[in-house]
Amino acid sequence: MNKRERSIYFFIVVLPAILSIIGCYHFLAERAVEQQREKLEWAATLHRNQLDQFINETKVSMDILAVSTEEEVQTLGKKIQASDKVQTILKRMVGKDPRYGGIYILDFEGNLLIGTNDLLKQYNLRNKPYIKEALLTKDTAVSDEAETLSNNQPVIAIATPVMKDEHVEAILVSHIRLDYLKNIIRMLTPEYSVSIENAKQIPIFAVNERLNSEEIEQTVEYPLAQLPWNLIVKINKSDENHLLPLTLLFGVAIIVLLHIIFLLVKYMMLKRQTKFERMQQEAQKLELIGTLAASTAHEIRNPLTGIKGLVQLLNEKYNHPEDEFYFDVINKEIGRINQIVSEFLILGKPTAQKIQTVDMREIIFDLNPLIRSEANLYCIEYELTLPEQELWVRVNTDQMKQVLLNLTKNAFEAMEEGGKLSLNVLKGEENCYITIADTGPGITKEDLELIFKPFFTSKENGTGLGLVVCKRIIESFDGVIEVESEFGFGTVVNIILPLQSPYLAE
Secondary structure, three states, rough: HHHHHHHHHHHHHHHHHHHHHHHHHHHHHHHHHHHHHHHHHHHHHHHHHHHHHHHHHHHHHHHHHHHOOOOOOEEEEEEEEEEEEHHHHHHHHHOOOOOOEEEEEEEEOOEEEEHHHHHHOEOOOOOOOHHHHHHHHHOOOOOOOOOOOOOOOOEEEEEEEEEOOOEEEEEEEEEHHHHHHHHHOOOOOOOEEEEEOOOOHHHHHHOOOOOOHEEEEEEEEEEEEOOEEEEEEEOOOHHHHHHHHHHHHHHHHHHHHHHHHHHHHHHHHHHHHHHHHHHHHHHHHHHHHHHHHHHHHHHHHHHHHHHHHHHHHHHHOOOOOOHHHHHHHHHHHHHHHHHHHHHHHHHOOOOOOOOOOEEEEHHHHHHHHHHHHHHOOOOOEEEEEOOOOOOEEEEEEHHHHHHHHHHHHHHHHHHHOOEEEEEEEEEEEEEEEEEEEEOOOOOOHHHHHHOOOOOOOOOOOOOOHHHHHHHHHHHOOOOOOEEOOOOOOOEEEEEEEEEEEHHHHH
């Protein structure tokens, strides 16, 4: 692999592979983070709804309990007493619902009247914020902070006033076990860190605090609907090790694909290089022909001129019919040699010509009698179409006539059994279009690719230089010549020459 191929390999395979693999890894990582975010929001929504429902159910239960015990509470002076029936109701409720750490009835002053246990027996809760709120609002209130009872059990207190004639007769207090709430949260989402904080951002409780805060990547915070609390859900950074197999698989696929592209590019380069080398070989052939023509054409023409003069003298001296026949053959062969030498000279010295701006119609007018007589000789129908507008082009008049005569002659020779030759000249916006179409046998696809190559010919006595000379001449005029043909359906030759301004005419 040479230096150029290494550079192409780097830019087609190595660099795109590296960038693609890095891009794939980042895409998968971002997608993993997005999926983790969706799961985190799902978990937060789940816990928020669960906690709101839990608090709402507890409030409703306390309201029902307050109404059901209202008639059982007797007021004797300033002392409030509760019947054994109330205590039975409270114990039954605590026994059936594990969320409760205890349920108590306090008097208006905050002293314990009756409860499911004696944990609050020696305490006065009058100054508790949630007790004050329940007395003030005459509605259920929830504590903003967790409390730890004497048995080391953390709880959340809910106070519900017991009303009679729109007066607070007693206060119903229930303790919600935090370990029960934590177990529910932990069971639903064991991989998340969930915490609750009040409006003052003071933590109330947390679940899965073992998660390393340095490894936590995403956090979602949702407010609860039932209480002025905030639910905070966190999750550790996703493990990126699972991305490596997918990235590796993608890397293998992209490397294989890039190698296929590299091989295709290399193939195209080799094909282009082969075409370039072939063109160089053709150019070298033409250069060889030009060198040969430059060194020998004049040397050949000089003796040809002498031979032709001597043949004419002998023809005048020997005018026997049989001699006339031989002299005609000699003159034709001399003319053929002279034509070949002329073609060699054109190939050898393409710049040795006089270019002038002329009307293409004038060239066609000059050639028309010759082409028509040649058509009559071959019994071919000839049709000429010329525009009324002037067609100014920069060409060498003699060489342009040589091109048209050469092309029409090829068409005549192709139509041995007769046919039709059409010569159409059209004026475009910027170009002059010349079309020579015949109804001959056409050219095979294989030969069509070789007709402009030196020394290729399908004629028995052809030199294989006629079309090469035509192409060389047209290209020297900045024009284009193309041949379209299908075997069995005739041949069309298209010549395109750029139009010139008539003010450049000499």
